[in-house]
């Protein structure tokens with residue numbers, strides 16, 4: 001039977017099934033990219049800081065979204081953070097995932113993150129929803145910031161769904177600083193939008209809540225109406241939304257965004273990876289990453305951000321020439337980040 005194809009909407013959805021596939025890909029974990037009118041990924045300052053934190057509370061904050069409050073076991077002071085920071089969370093299964101801090105930076109004794117449950121994701125969100133409970137101890141690394149709030153007098157913040165997590169502290173900071181700011185917060189329904197109660201404490205005239213069920217899918221014009229000259233626009237949400245905004249972005253404002261999904265592979269070409277330990281040889285097509293292909297063969301392969309900055313997926317290269325595509329993956333190194341880097345040609349043999 002031929003399946004009917006529908007035009008993709010702003011969120012990249014073609015139909016219900018593909019919607020969930022898209023959600024799966026962009027909400028699997030927290031993944032960071034900042035763009036300052038440059039396609040080059042900026043280096044992220046590494047923070048050599050890990051700690052075991054206790055889960056103080058797990059609270060439902062929207063449909064399929066829970067917020068976790070984390071604290072030091074002794075209730076002590078935690079490292080400071082700024083809006084846009086995230087934590088690397090080491091889950092009991094060994095998975096490592098990244099989540100934006102979405103609490104109050106002035107609260108030095110707790111961190112808060114929020115996680116949307118994605119049944120078809122990489123398993124991290126489901127593990128948190130189904131298995132992490134109050135009293136559990138989780139190892140974290142960070143906080144670190146790949147999506148800083150740029151100092152400016154005028155802001156437009158755009159959040160798509162769970163993308164509100166880094167944006168919420170930014171909005172609150174901009175408001176405290178007396179900046180001229182606007183927030184557009186989009187999602188499928190109000191029930192899916194976390195932290196509406198906290199936004200209710202801010203001037204409602206500055207906030208636009210748009211939900212697809214009542215307002216329809218927003219266009220780039222809807223989202224960028226307030227991107228006036230000199231405005232710093234900070235966006236976090238689904239990759240298709242970010243791509244739509246980028247395509248229509250005015251030249252006299254500045255765009256800073258955070259993806260929840262890897263950017264599409266550009267200038268890709270096919271190559272092979274040989275997994276040394278199994279001897280399997282896999283074909284990596286031009287439009288996919290080595291990680292995506294290897295993950296099908298080895299579901300437990302380590303990864304987190306899928307955008308080349310966290311280092312989780314780094315593997316040793318035993319032979320072959322690597323097209324290094326991440327700033328933290330220096331040319332000449334005999335390792336590669338399999339989420340972004342590729343072969344220049346032919347075959348790579350990896351220590352996997």
Ligand code: FES
Pocket residue numbers: 302303304305306307308309310311312313314337338339340
């Ligand atoms: S998964 Fe983060 S660098 Fe590859």
